[in-house]
Amino acid sequence: xxxxxxxxxxxxxxxxxxLPIAAQAQKFExxxxxxxxxxxxxxxxxxxxxxxxxxxxxxxELMQLAFGVKDFQIEGGPGWIxxxxxxxxxxxxxxxxxTDAELRPMLQALLADRFALKFHRETQQxxxxxxxxxxxxPKLTEHAGGGSSSNSNTNGGAExxxxxxxxxTMPRLAKNLERQVGRIVNDNTGLxxxxxxxxxxxxxxxxxxxxxxxxxxxxxxxxxRLDSGKxxxxxxxxxxxxxxxxx
Numbered sequence: 001x002x003x004x005x006x007x008x009x010x011x012x013x014x015x016x017x018x019l020p021i022a023a024q025a026q027k028f029e030x031x032x033x034x035x036x037x038x039x040x041x042x043x044x045x046x047x048x049x050x051x052x053x054x055x056x057x058x059x060x061e062l063m064q065l066a067f068g069v070k071d072f073q074i075e076g077g078p079g080w081i082x083x084x085x086x087x088x089x090x091x092x093x094x095x096x097x098x099t100d101a102e103l104r105p106m107l108q109a110l111l112a113d114r115f116a117l118k119f120h121r122e123t124q125q126x127x128x129x130x131x132x133x134x135x136x137x138p139k140l141t142e143h144a145g146g147g148s149s150s151n152s153n154t155n156g157g158a159e160x161x162x163x164x165x166x167x168x169t170m171p172r173l174a175k176n177l178e179r180q181v182g183r184i185v186n187d188n189t190g191l192x193x194x195x196x197x198x199x200x201x202x203x204x205x206x207x208x209x210x211x212x213x214x215x216x217x218x219x220x221x222x223x224x225r226l227d228s229g230k231x232x233x234x235x236x237x238x239x240x241x242x243x244x245x246x247x
Contacts, residue, residue, distance in 0.1 A: 026105040028052070031090035033114055033244045042155035043085070047103055050094030056085045059115060059241065064179070066107035067236050068100065071182050072126065077238035086244065097149060118240040128184040128231040131174045131224060133191070139223035140195040143167040150194070152176060158204040160211055167194045173224075180214055181226070184233055189224065197222055 036056045043056040045065060054062070059081040063074055090110065092098065111117040143166065151166040154176065163176060174187040180203075199221055202211035211217070218224045 027109045027113075028090035028106050029093050031088065031110055031114070034087045036085040036087045041157040044153060047098040048149055050092045050096060050098065052088065052090045052092075052098065052103060052107065054086065054088040056087065058082050058085050059111070059117075061179075062086070062088075062107065062111060063117075063236060066104055066111055067234075068104060069234060069236055070178050070184060073233055073235050075235055075237045077241050080243065081238075081241060084243070114244040116240060116242040117238070119236050119238050122235045122237055123232050124235050125230055126183070126233040127228055128186065128233070129177070129181060129226040129228055130186050130188045131170065131177065132188050132227055134219045134223050134225040137223055138189070138191060139221065140191070140197055143194040143196050145196075154180075159202060159206075159209060161201055161203055161214075163199040165198075166196050168197070169194055177214070177218075177226070184231065185226065 038056065040056055043054075043061065045055070045057065046053045057065075060071060060074055060077075063081075064070060067073075088110075090106070092102075092106065145167065150168050150172055152163070152168060152172065153165075154161065154163045156162050161180070163180075165173070165176070168176075170187045170189045170191045174185040177185045199214075199217055200211060201214040201217035202209040203214070205213055212220060215226055218226060
């Protein structure tokens with residue numbers, strides 16, 4: 001006869017054993033993964049029409065999308081996770097745009113299945129940025145084209161980079177900026193509308209460049225500012241990962 005403690009332990013063990021099965025239920029229906037050897041500096045992802053389309057992303061960038069973290073929040077792993085790049089088309093059977101809550105568990109499952117990703121989580125104190133309106137107010141054009149989909153494209157290299165956005169919100173801009181500055185960016189602008197804008201800057205601030213840094217460009221071109229501070233951040237520590245085979 002089982003004691004109460006034994007029955008509780010068995011019930012807990014049964015519950016824990018079911019967690020991977022529940023996680024596996026949130027998967028893409030079909031996923032095609034191909035290495036990208038273009039050498040292009042441009043990359044991007046789209047989650048419209050119930051599918052994920054990724055162009056020229058590294059595994060490290062896929063992990064950022066899957067876990068909602070930034071480059072500096074990922075530790076460990078071989079060097080190729082930041083240099084080798086992939087194109088992905090993954091379908092869900094849905095028709096609407098995928099939310100982060102829908103996308104992340106499916107992309108995590110894809111990384112586990114196709115890249116054999118294993119990891120654990122830690123929390124650390126790091127530098128974070130607050131996106132706020134600059135002294136002279138925002139310089140943004142309200143989107144007037146209708147529709148609910150946001151279109152964002154960032155391209156360029158070390159000398160010049162351009163971010164072009166249509167129907168973009170401030171939380172979305174904060175997320176885009178996180179990929180550029182390599183830190184968490186929290187939206188504290190208080191701006192609730194959708195906007196069209198173009199941002200140009202030079203990531204490499206050499207003496208020869210005529211373009212500003214991204215921090216200066218935000219103030220001069222969009223009337224926004226990034227203030228720095230400290231805050232906790234989750235870190236994903238890679239315990240194992242493998243290259244995906246082409247399909």
